[in-house]
Amino acid sequence: MQVVRFVGAVALSVAVLPGAGAQGLVNPATEKKIDALLAQMTIEEKVGQLNQYSSAFDVTGPPPSAGYQKAMYDQIRQGLVGSVLNVTGAEATRKMQQLAVENSRLKIPMIFGLDVIHGYRTQFPVPLGEAASWDPAAIEGSARIAATEAAAAGVHWTFAPMVDIARDARWGRIMEGAGEDVYLGSLVAAARVRGFQGTDLSALDTIAACAKHYAAYGFAEAGRDYNTVDISEHTLRNVVLPPFKAAAEAGVATFMNSFNEIGGIPSTGSAHLQRDILKGEWGFPGFVVSDWASIGEMIPHGFAENLEAAAQKAIVAGSDMDMEARAYVAHLAGLVKAGKVDVKIVDDAVRRVLRVKFALGLFDDPYRYSDAAREKQVLADPGHAAASRDVARKSIVLLKNEGGLLPLEKGVKTIAVIGPLAADKDTPLGNWRAQAVAGSAVSLLEGIQAAVPASTRVVHAEGVKLVTGQRNFMARSVFNTTDRSGIPAAVEAARTADAVVLAVGEDAFQTGEGRSQVDIGFKGLQEELIRAVLEANKRTIVVLMTGRPLTLGWTADNAPAILEAWHGGSQAGHAIADVLFGDYNPSGKLPAAFPRHVGQLPMTYAHKNTGRPGPEPGVTWSSYNDMPNDPLYPFGFGLSYTTFAYSEPKVSAPEIGRDGSLRVSATIANSGKRAGTEVVQLYVRDLVGSVTRPVKELKGFQKVTLAPGESREVTFTLTAKDLAFYTAAGKWEAEPGAFKVFVGGNSRDVKEAGFSLK
Numbered sequence: 135m136q137v138v139r140f141v142g143a144v145a146l147s148v149a150v151l152p153g154a155g156a157q158g159l160v161n162p163a164t165e166k167k168i169d170a171l172l173a174q175m176t177i178e179e180k181v182g183q184l185n186q187y188s189s190a191f192d193v194t195g196p197p198p199s200a201g202y203q204k205a206m207y208d209q210i211r212q213g214l215v216g217s218v219l220n221v222t223g224a225e226a227t228r229k230m231q232q233l234a235v236e237n238s239r240l241k242i243p244m245i246f247g248l249d250v251i252h253g254y255r256t257q258f259p260v261p262l263g264e265a266a267s268w269d270p271a272a273i274e275g276s277a278r279i280a281a282t283e284a285a286a287a288g289v290h291w292t293f294a295p296m297v298d299i300a301r302d303a304r305w306g307r308i309m310e311g312a313g314e315d316v317y318l319g320s321l322v323a324a325a326r327v328r329g330f331q332g333t334d335l336s337a338l339d340t341i342a343a344c345a346k347h348y349a350a351y352g353f354a355e356a357g358r359d360y361n362t363v364d365i366s367e368h369t370l371r372n373v374v375l376p377p378f379k380a381a382a383e384a385g386v387a388t389f390m391n392s393f394n395e396i397g398g399i400p401s402t403g404s405a406h407l408q409r410d411i412l413k414g415e416w417g418f419p420g421f422v423v424s425d426w427a428s429i430g431e432m433i434p435h436g437f438a439e440n441l442e443a444a445a446q447k448a449i450v451a452g453s454d455m456d457m458e459a460r461a462y463v464a465h466l467a468g469l470v471k472a473g474k475v476d477v478k479i480v481d482d483a484v485r486r487v488l489r490v491k492f493a494l495g496l497f498d499d500p501y502r503y504s505d506a507a508r509e510k511q512v513l514a515d516p517g518h519a520a521a522s523r524d525v526a527r528k529s530i531v532l533l534k535n536e537g538g539l540l541p542l543e544k545g546v547k548t549i550a551v552i553g554p555l556a557a558d559k560d561t562p563l564g565n566w567r568a569q570a571v572a573g574s575a576v577s578l579l580e581g582i583q584a585a586v587p588a589s590t591r592v593v594h595a596e597g598v599k600l601v602t603g604q605r606n607f608m609a610r611s612v613f614n615t616t617d618r619s620g621i622p623a624a625v626e627a628a629r630t631a632d633a634v635v636l637a638v639g640e641d642a643f644q645t646g647e648g649r650s651q652v653d654i655g656f657k658g659l660q661e662e663l664i665r666a667v668l669e670a671n672k673r674t675i676v677v678l679m680t681g682r683p684l685t686l687g688w689t690a691d692n693a694p695a696i697l698e699a700w701h702g703g704s705q706a707g708h709a710i711a712d713v714l715f716g717d718y719n720p721s722g723k724l725p726a727a728f729p730r731h732v733g734q735l736p737m738t739y740a741h742k743n744t745g746r747p748g749p750e751p752g753v754t755w756s757s758y759n760d761m762p763n764d765p766l767y768p769f770g771f772g773l774s775y776t777t778f779a780y781s782e783p784k785v786s787a788p789e790i791g792r793d794g795s796l797r798v799s800a801t802i803a804n805s806g807k808r809a810g811t812e813v814v815q816l817y818v819r820d821l822v823g824s825v826t827r828p829v830k831e832l833k834g835f836q837k838v839t840l841a842p843g844e845s846r847e848v849t850f851t852l853t854a855k856d857l858a859f860y861t862a863a864g865k866w867e868a869e870p871g872a873f874k875v876f877v878g879g880n881s882r883d884v885k886e887a888g889f890s891l892k
């Protein structure tokens with residue numbers, strides 16, 4: 135059901151999405167209460183609901199100026215602040231809430247937001263890593279634990295999930311999303327929303343979620359954070375928006391807009407994105423928060439001449455809450471009084487904010503999430519560590535395993551655990567780690583020590599440092615390590631060991647916001663260490679801990695075994711050890727390709743064919759003259775300790791009608807010697823369209839666990855809905871014609887069949 139009201143030319147929709155009803159965001163009783171409140175509110179109090187401050191300089195943004203805290207507290211007492219971010223802990227949130235509820239005229243509770251991205255206290259793998267599990271249920275479970283912990287610490291709202299499709303690993307924020315693919319990204323987006331929000335936002339183990347960054351932030355030119363985006367409506371609708379729509383359909387309570395412009399319009403000022411699509415077409419009933427100061431940033435963008443104009447453009451375009459630009463609190467009431475902004479637009483924004491506060495139960499008890507005893511108990515729950523270990527193992531991707539070097543035998547006499555990340559107890563926590571305790575992760579060294587019998591000697595050598603001095607990634611010199619003094623000891627440890635585990639990759643803070651790089655290879659002296667260790671001992675397993683795909687260069691060709699463990703969270707060391715020793719057979723698959731060279735970026739398996747797809751190499755074909763087009767490890771790639779054989783896929787009919795469905799089946803056999811789990815992937819290609827279509831698009835996957843020698847037929851069902859896209863006519867529909875279907879264990883190695891749609 136959707137009712138769209140128009141104020142001037144602006145659509146203010148009051149809508150009910152399927153999921154929204156389930157979250158209780160819109161219901162007649164609440165709408166009545168909101169009507170009653172709105173009737174009592176002054177314009178200043180209304181604007182206050184749309185005003186969000188950070189409690190202190192925390193993760194991002196400029197530090198507060200002197201007196202900032204005091205001024206903010208005064209405004210809270212006057213009911214001029216609707217939300218605070220970066221306040222956490224049962225006690226602190228209670229105190230902060232008291233300021234509003236005990237002093238302001240209408241006693242409207244504030245909503246407290248925090249970036250709870252991959253855990254609150256207990257950290258799970260960074261989101262990109264988690265997506266490698268291809269396990270929506272596990273991902274949902276991890277978001278629920280994060281929500282449970284955050285809710286017990288007084289947090290009502292997370293700025294997650296980030297659902298930006300990212301195809302350029304230079305962009306440091308690739309770490310925060312689910313990778314390059316639209317289908318996987320949409321499933322993960324919905325899973326995270328369900329995990330954070332559950333079916334009842336007022337429950338004490340759920341918090342409101344936020345789909346961000348709306349939209350196309352992941353398409354920043356040259357992978358440089360905050361940079362310009364210039365994509366077509368076609369790419370916007372077919373690639374960028376589906377995960378956001380999936381989040382909306384899962385009932386996500388809020389959206390965050392994005393720093394970038396698209397085609398000359400900053401997202402924050404885009405009525406097309408926020409009003410027409412989100413609140414209009416999709417009938418989204420929740421609210422949109424700006425990104426940090428993004429309303430004010432429309433000035434340097436060259437889209438608004440001053441903060442007042444920025445406030446006007448943002449509110450009219452549908453940005454409901456102002457995060458830290460202080461534009462609304464300064465100018466919005468005046469703009470309404472001057473007749474430059476229709477008060478109905480403000481009322482609609484306030485209504486949206488209040489809906490979420492009601493749904494969270496804050497009007498029943500503004501302190502319900504701020505319970506110190508529950509906080510203590512929930513944060514100490516041992517089940518959370520066990521869950522984190524489980525998700526971390528599911529996320530690990532085996533990239534190479536020559537000669538069956540892995541799994542290692544536990545009885546091995548001497549293991550050398552080498553590398554800058556081997557004993558690191560902090561980096562596995564990753565960036566955007568909310569309230570994790572610094573240095574609290576299980577290191578790889580500890581994980582290995584705990585896994586082996588007393589008879590195994592575990593030798594440790596750091597070799598080189600990952601970065602210089604302080605981990606200040608705003609300073610480019612952080613990568614200029616020159617200290618080689620630890621290399622001889624590492625070489626000696628490797629030489630005398632039966633097996634070497636070499637932990638290299640990226641520091642926790644090397645990915646995330648503002649962490650773009652032109653070079654995504656091993657930084658510092660890491661490759662020198664890798665070469666020296668491999669020369670000393672060929673039985674070396676390279677364990678990568680990263681927040682992005684890397685270019686592995688020499689290492690890819692020369693290391694016999696490579697494991698991508700990401701920044702794996704609080705239990706990373708145990709999870710990696712589980713995989714190294716075969717207690718867990720890896721089944722993770724890459725959610726984003728590992729390029730051969732940074733010059734290939736941006737890249738995706740779901741590229742277009744071009745008019746000159748050609749053989750490679752070929753001078754007048756669309757290929758590089760100095761390197762193949764394809765990545766080193768493609769999307770969907772990941773090995774197991776066993777092998778899987780795929781039959782040719784079969785389709786149930788050569789042709790289907792618009793209302794029909796097609797079954798695509800293939801038999802998968804475990805052709806190796808161990809039980810293992812395979813992610814069987816289904817891809818489709820629409821050969822001719824009113825707009826050109828990608829050479830492959832993921833349309834389904836199934837995880838199958840098979841004993842050695844066992845085989846199983848896996849069947850996928852496709853309908854016209856699965857083949858739909860945003861056509862040249864501006865419709866979301868499937869077009870008749872010929873299709874290919876592909877089944878395989880990654881996006882490159884597939885077997886194909888075909889059918890047509892009538």
Ligand code: BGC
Nearest residue numbers: 193194249293346425426647
């Ligand atoms: C980031 C958002 C984040 C916000 C609040 C911004 O700089 O882009 O993703 O939620 O800060 O910390």
